[in-house]
Amino acid sequence: MTEELRDKARKLGLDHLTEEHLAQFERATIGMERHLRRLPHGMPAAQEPAHVYRAKGEAS
Amino acid sequence: MSDDLAYLGLAEAAELISAKRLSPVEYVTALLARIERHDDKYNAFIALTPERALTAARAAEAEMAAGRWRGPFHGMPYALKDIIDVEGLATTAHSKILIGNIARRHAVVTERLEAAGGVLLGKLSTHEFAIGGPSFDLPWPPARNPWSRDHFCGGSSSGSGAGLAAGFFPAALGSDTGGSIRNPASMCGIVGMKPTYGRVSRRGVAPLAFSLDHVGPMTRTVRDNALMLQVIAGHDPGDPGSADEPVSDYGAMFGQDVKGLRIGVIRHFYTSDVAGDPEQVAVLDAAVNLVAEAGAETREITLPALQDFSACGQIILAAEAYAVHKPWLQERPADYGARARERLLAGATLRAVDYLQAVRWRLQLRDQVAHAFADIDLAITASSMDPACRIDDDEALAANYWRQARMPFNVTGQPGLVIPAGFSKGGLPLSLQLVGHPFGEAMLYRVAQFYEDATGWTKRHPPRLSD
Numbered sequence: 001m002t003e004e005l006r007d008k009a010r011k012l013g014l015d016h017l018t019e020e021h022l023a024q025f026e027r028a029t030i031g032m033e034r035h036l037r038r039l040p041h042g043m044p045a046a047q048e049p050a051h052v053y054r055a056k057g058e059a060s
Numbered sequence: 061m062s063d064d065l066a067y068l069g070l071a072e073a074a075e076l077i078s079a080k081r082l083s084p085v086e087y088v089t090a091l092l093a094r095i096e097r098h099d100d101k102y103n104a105f106i107a108l109t110p111e112r113a114l115t116a117a118r119a120a121e122a123e124m125a126a127g128r129w130r131g132p133f134h135g136m137p138y139a140l141k142d143i144i145d146v147e148g149l150a151t152t153a154h155s156k157i158l159i160g161n162i163a164r165r166h167a168v169v170t171e172r173l174e175a176a177g178g179v180l181l182g183k184l185s186t187h188e189f190a191i192g193g194p195s196f197d198l199p200w201p202p203a204r205n206p207w208s209r210d211h212f213c214g215g216s217s218s219g220s221g222a223g224l225a226a227g228f229f230p231a232a233l234g235s236d237t238g239g240s241i242r243n244p245a246s247m248c249g250i251v252g253m254k255p256t257y258g259r260v261s262r263r264g265v266a267p268l269a270f271s272l273d274h275v276g277p278m279t280r281t282v283r284d285n286a287l288m289l290q291v292i293a294g295h296d297p298g299d300p301g302s303a304d305e306p307v308s309d310y311g312a313m314f315g316q317d318v319k320g321l322r323i324g325v326i327r328h329f330y331t332s333d334v335a336g337d338p339e340q341v342a343v344l345d346a347a348v349n350l351v352a353e354a355g356a357e358t359r360e361i362t363l364p365a366l367q368d369f370s371a372c373g374q375i376i377l378a379a380e381a382y383a384v385h386k387p388w389l390q391e392r393p394a395d396y397g398a399r400a401r402e403r404l405l406a407g408a409t410l411r412a413v414d415y416l417q418a419v420r421w422r423l424q425l426r427d428q429v430a431h432a433f434a435d436i437d438l439a440i441t442a443s444s445m446d447p448a449c450r451i452d453d454d455e456a457l458a459a460n461y462w463r464q465a466r467m468p469f470n471v472t473g474q475p476g477l478v479i480p481a482g483f484s485k486g487g488l489p490l491s492l493q494l495v496g497h498p499f500g501e502a503m504l505y506r507v508a509q510f511y512e513d514a515t516g517w518t519k520r521h522p523p524r525l526s527d
Contacts, residue, residue, distance in 0.1 A: 009408075016390065048423060
């Protein structure tokens with residue numbers, strides 16, 4: 001296990017991860033990087049995110 | 061008990077009860093006995109609640125005898141995935157983390173099922189926190205597939221799928237964040253609906269990823285599925301994602317054929333984006349031919365690649381799930397099973413900008429899909445690319461999470477209905493998925509019931525459970 005990975009976990013507050021957990025953390029991070037590489041580049045600046053938030057309607 | 065009673069549907073049972081040929085107490089007693097006899101092999105239940113069930117069945121029977129019939133769900137046995145709150149019972153999410161987590165009030169869906177006169181049999185197995193399974197390192201064993209105990213029963217609503225296929229109950233609720241209703245529906249040969257995002261309240265349901273979570277009905281027949289959705293659907297002002305849209309009559313189009321319907325076929329999902337198992341592809345092609353021969357206008361439509369939906373959905377899921385689980389992952393990581401822990405840790409290093417880019421991408425994907433759906437009534441595609449793999453095959457289990465076409469409709473929020481579509485040479489269920497316009501569940505039920513009647517696949521049950 002690399003010291004770099006252990007440091008990264010520590011900085012994230014994941015101090016209680018065992019060696020086995022750190023190996024899982026590493027695999028999970030690598031898997032996520034694969035997804036991140038597919039994020040599109042050059043999205044229009046005004047492209048909005050999907051919102052769940054809705055302002056409440058006018059008070060009745 | 062005969063298999064006729066074990067595999068009775070909600071609609072059939074309601075008719076028998078209303079004709080006084082079956083009593084709710086008799087029905088519930090028979091199902092409880094079957095569960096006691098067989099569930100040690102299938103682990104569908106985390107907690108069976110027989111006393112509570114019999115009390116509710118007696119109350120239903122007394123009410124009906126007094127002439128107070130609440131509707132077709134009155135006296136009907138059902139079970140809940142154990143991420144859904146029931147006042148006074150533990151909601152464990154199948155995790156050591158939540159042992160002893162007694163719910164103080166019902167989830168909104170529980171309230172609705174209870175108000176309709178439903179009879180809760182108990183709480184069901186799930187993949188831990190509805191993510192990452194099957195797991196053998198949790199306080200309870202994983203659910204097993206009644207079609208073959210050695211094979212995966214899907215997840216995360218694993219107990220719901222297994223218990224329905226085993227004839228333990230006619231209806232259950234599951235949840236679906238990246239396919240968790242539709243995956244066990246595919247693996248167990250049952251019917252699973254992920255309704256439109258916001259159609260069913262999630263208040264009182266343990267969250268996995270707020271903007272992707274859906275609650276929906278799982279049953280053995282299409283008609284039963286519509287009946288259960290009718291009970292649970294509706295606006296909940298206490299759920300920020302809930303939609304204030306009128307609830308359709310989900311059975312309104314039953315009995316209509318498919319003549320003249322415009323059905324898109326999203327074939328690239330299971331032929332080029334991912335190469336589906338030939339047996340699975342063959343049943344999808346056969347289903348398309350069937351509806352075309354019945355007068356539907358079918359044509360292929362093209363959506364963005366499956367891998368784009370998967371990446372977008374997984375980034376959002378990981379970020380939102382980490383927001384929920386961060387305190388426990390920091391303080392009690394050893395109390396998770398290995399599979400859930402690994403999947404949840406995927407969100408630890410995500411940056412705010414990555415999440416935001418994914419939710420911006422999500423709107424683009426949604427708009428592209430809406431454009432492709434503009435002149436069709438619904439679409440047909442795969443749910444799973446393969447029949448169930450062995451439960452001890454780690455590589456195939458990992459592939460199960462990307463060899464599927466379910467996440468696209470968590471990303472877009474459209475309804476997706478999975479129904480049985482045949483069997484592999486090995487005797488395992490195959491399936492298809494119908495996808496509709498937002499709030500177009502009634503149209504999915506119409507086509508699904510037509511297909512169900514034409515093929516009869518939902519009448520097949522696992523053979524070795526006869527008793």
